[in-house]
Amino acid sequence: MLNIVLRLKKVGADLKNLTQEFQAIESFLSKMKSSIDDQRKQCLEEIRQVRSQVNTHLDTLETIIKEEITTNYENLKSKLEATTKHTCHNTIALQDMAKELDDLQRDGTEKQFFFAVRSSKEILKKISKSLDELRETDALSTKDISVNVDPTLNAFDNKIVSFGKAVIKSTPSVMNYPKSVSPTFAQRSQRSAVTISLEFGERFKLPSNIDVTGCAQLTNEKCVLVDRHQNRLVLHQRGNFKDIVTFSNSPYDVCSLEDNTVALTIPNEKAVVYVDIVLGQIIQTVYFPYKCYNVDCDGKLLAIGFPGNEKLIVADLEGKQINCFTIRGKEFILRNDEIYSVSERDDEILCYDVFGKRKWTYPDIVQRPVGVAVDQRKYVYVFSKLNEAIYIISPYGSSSRVVIDKEDAALSDFSCLCMYPDSDQLLVCGSSNHALVYNVERKRTW
Template structure:
């Protein structure tokens, strides 16, 4: 049994191909993908035959040794001619093996949705009270509990219910604040621009709980709960470890809006009309430019790694594929988009919020936010 287990362990070390498969699906060309899948198919066939051979033999049969002690031991020892006998009971294997060769081979490759399948559907819009219709929205967030937070140009943070109804004012700043991001639990981070600070706000207690100093202007912010990423428009990017508050400044080309997803930093540059993807350590991965992306001012990512860009000059929302090779306009003026600026995505609920401008019954315009299912 020990020999068999050792042999199977050696086999396992030779067939663990998940990381190679993941890299292949992300970076390989179609031709490379074809030959790569041929090699994977060959390996899985060999492994399947090995497993079937093991199961068809007696490798997994359970051997139980049973000792029967002679009752003659209870009599005089001189009459004992045998201590008993050993009997081997063999039980058939109960191991259930599912190789997936007969009817599931076609499911070898599992792909996520393609870019053409991304079609947002309007769910609702935030209901802005009449006395608040002078709002100028800089940032809008969807919280994990489904509520919404808006950062107004009047340096005020506002909360709305899941249904989009105004609840309360959270906090007001004396410094100019430009962007916001959800961090963790009840904490939201706000950039304080020329003050070179980030403010961490407890949105349940309506209080600023901490301020973090930076050596540069703070314009954009993104977080994954353990790391906070701050950028200066057209300049530096700084990552912050939220546990020990240590800083790392990254050398990048530049950025105006920023997002963070699965260890990668995504940026859009307003003047260059480009989208950049970097490793969390600052190494560039890809750059994308397309005529549909004109003056990008907002960026967010969904659960599959698609990059959503607010193209202010084209008055549209554009999606870029995770590999940075293709794009598609998913919302435009035809969909009621007029003055988009801020964008956010809740990856768990697959909801997207985009700030927009609408008109009331009298024809006067004011800002709100549209909520979409993606």
């Protein structure tokens, strides 16, 4: 009996020791689990810090690359613009000189022509020297800008001292600009001059109570007129008028997109609507954040004006914005990637590219200009409300003259000019009860 009691005590002691042993193991495992959790958190934090450093370095690298590319671009653009301006100036000077000599040869005396030829030689020498210098300048080279980042990341170390490398390379231009023999003076004097005039084509009476704020010429001698007074778009063809669409709010301007599709602005709806003039239906509406007024299209791009914000948006033909910039004047026309605008307030006619860069300005001569059209050769037609006359401005804004004034036609209440691309007809209309069509006549003199 005594032995059994002793054995029971020994078993109880063993169980107690085993329990303590398991408790010690459990405590150790708990500490191990906690340590593993801490290590996991530490690893994740280190990964996060490395990722943050990588992102920061990539952002810095991106900024540096963009700045280098922008600097090279601006330098190249500045050189090209200066070269272009210089070239255009010399071209215009040569054209003017040739015209002056042609006029003297035809109408002046032999003595006048002799002195004109002698004085022209010095000018031609300067222009020839300028051309030789131009051929040697690096303005006639292109920049091949490329960015190379090392794919092996060998430059990446624990401290992230550097991350890849960016290289801006230049290669010779592919432009071939041969040094041809300068033509003789006799060859230069054979340059022709073009005299442009507007010949009256027709006058047609407009429907009563119409207030035309926009017009666009189409093919097949058709045109569309925006009647703000009766909120409608009107089709005109060979003296006949037909309502196309009536709107709930007043439309303002219209332009041609395709043969049977036009785009109109509706300022109060902050929208541009596309209309099928055959079906007489709105087929698409594009909304903008501000009131839009003037609109024009050159077959490739769409330009929408927001005069209240002095902004102009360049978009694709679906109305998706490509660029936005500030522009002077609320009336404009888009032709061949150039935007011609008129500022009635400042008496200015301006030319921009589709990126908002002003190319030239013709100030002060045409007073209170309110309508603008451009022909195939970049001659600009502008209506002066103060002088009641139509002016023509030569390409690059170098000169102007009156082609139609109030003695030729009653132009007092006209404000809209439009010319279908590749057309030689100018449509003039406004709040008057009639519209005029002029044919552009070009005469070449030698």
